[in-house]
Amino acid sequence: AERDPRRTAAVRDYLMRALDDGRVAVPRQAGGESPRVALVGGGPGDPDLITVRGRRLLAEADVVIADRLGPRDLLAELPPHVEVIDAAKIPYGRAMAQEAINEALITHAKEGKTVVRLKGGDPFVFGRGMEEAQALAAAGIPCTVVPGISSSVSVPAAAGIPVTHRGVAHEFTVVSGHVAPDDPRSLVDWPALARLRGTLVILMGVDKLGAIAEALVRHGRDPETPVALIQEGTTAAQRRVDARLETAAETARAHDVRPPAVIVVGAVAALGA
Template structure:
């Protein structure tokens, strides 16, 4: 055969006869894609792997339990030859050539009329990679290229924007605790396809630098003790840009529904008739303690953990938290948004029965390069926060799990110079 590169083409096999010879590992790997393509697959083999047999039992393929015989490829559109019998493979390959059937040879690619590319899938797209070097085919190299392209499409590092089928609307994306690598794959992909990004201060800010120049970034930072964008203004901005036919991402820290006011934004969008997708995020309530060496549960130490908002003090009439009941629990208590109220929170817990010596850890800027951990007890945490100048954002962990990690993880970081 002439030494030219293979011509890439997508075969449409729906309802068309596909013959697979051999029921071993090659067939096990290739059959799912042939089934997914809608082919009327006939397996000819005296035996098969358990996985292939399960496909036959489920009715996904027709299994003829015998060896190949002349005529098996009649009326076939595509054939995969993967038996351990070289002589049978050669005869089947010759039959395919006579009937003009596209034929893949697992044992001898040079004698095949078709090659199987390294394939992967992402969001309705199939990526298929074939080598152009006829003499130097390198399956591992093509597979590595396939993997790199698919991974890039999935995590948004390879930007391939939709132009015809992209639907305007809003995505509420949980960005995770701060480290840009901790956003979900789906969240990162939506961010890469956005026209407008409305971002919180606690979202993964480093990802904003990767956005194309045309993307409009709106700062919705709710900086503690400083300027903030009212929730109503955020809602209006989401609606306004979506009505302009733009793809809008509301990038939030942690998870949209864990003290993130995501449901308020969803309600506003629903009332305006705007389509909305919610992408969950990794909550700082579990990820930040984990990054600091603290498990929120541990066998024999804590069988439950409770996450509460500390944005209002226990004696504030607006508080919805049952602090007396929390004090009676023996598990882990995780407090978010409670740095400036932690002294009063500790006093309430002790007053209702929690031991003053209960360990407390404060993790500031968790999962980021600026992360630091400060340890205390319920008796000392109020003064420790002031002395160590702990500032938001910080996750507070209360309970015996604080002391579960290795000593290096438990050691408090040096205080910052005054």
């Protein structure tokens, strides 16, 4: 059959784009690149928000150890030979779950496999990525860190909220809310945060929102400060709930806001309402 040069060019262009963004990988040659581990930040959830480098490494993986959060839709696109491991289901005994994940990374890498640790957001923003990098270094295994788009800025943006805005907020602070302000394990200076005038972005704080709001108000933050709660940001299930600081926990309960959700405290939350 006679070739259609336009169709040939279109197929060529598609393959070039697919190779470039990682949708298609060039098979590795035997005896080629040495085994390695890549800690890949997958972004906030939308599969289009992983970096080109992250997607390319994912396409080259033999083993993928994935978090619950992040672009899990990309796992369905992996070739059948790729072993996908749910990090939440790695069996462990007395060891902490993180230690079991570290051991799985090391074991698969020592077997000569290319391993991708697919993490939500950015590996080094509340992702325990440095613990994994340190464990790999101690085992003498090369590790590549691929930054990811952090949910701390991307999720508010997806909901129409700028974390900074001229004349409104000249700084933003990202804080983990997984430990309550009155918990002795907390490393956060909540009184200092309450005195700040800019935007406060709280990750992993839905369960502790009542205690967090109370501490902020008690230490000087205006109880009428706008608050936005964005659940499952950047995904098809994204939804936003608006509140005021003093009643934020009550509003979250009334609307059944559940993790994962990003909480934005500050005047910028009113801009995108």
